[in-house]
Amino acid sequence: MSATILTVDDSASIRLTTRVALTNAGYQVTEAVDGLDGLAKLDGGQFDLIITDLNMPNMDGLTMIRELRKLPAHMGVPVVFLTTESDAEIKQQAKSAGATGWLTKPFDPESLVKIVRKVLGR
Template structure:
């Protein structure tokens, strides 16, 4: 059975690149346009991994991570932040919020797949 990954980003082109990369490796991908949409979709269908941008309208990535981590179904699900933010302070905030890892855009598809394979059980 294919693992389901939720890709959350307000940039349609980034979502499409992430989805194309992951689907090419057999993953099922659900797309969300911002943190609020991502949270709604994660509550509607259990996923195995979440990839999220940080800077988005309505709800940013870290706020979504915090909201997911209080839900019993998402306490241990890997959540990767995929963003242009690369400061140590932002990464530290990500860890504090419960993010599993941090990837900086623009992303290398091979590196993305390597990290996804590493964190998915």
């Protein structure tokens, strides 16, 4: 069975690029448009990995991670940040919130798949 991945990004083009790269690599992808939508989708399902943007309307990625880490069913789910931010302080905040990895936009789809495989161990 392939891994299930939740992608959370307010950019339709990033969601499309991410979905195509991951589905072509054999993963099942569910999309959310912001942190609130991401949490709502988490409420209805189990995911092996979450990929989230940082800067989004309604709820940013850091807040979403902090909220999902409070949910027992999702405490151990790995989270990869996919963002334009590269500031060391932001990276530290993400790590403290519970992020597992980081990929800076713009990204190469092969790099995304490589990170996903590494984080999932498959």
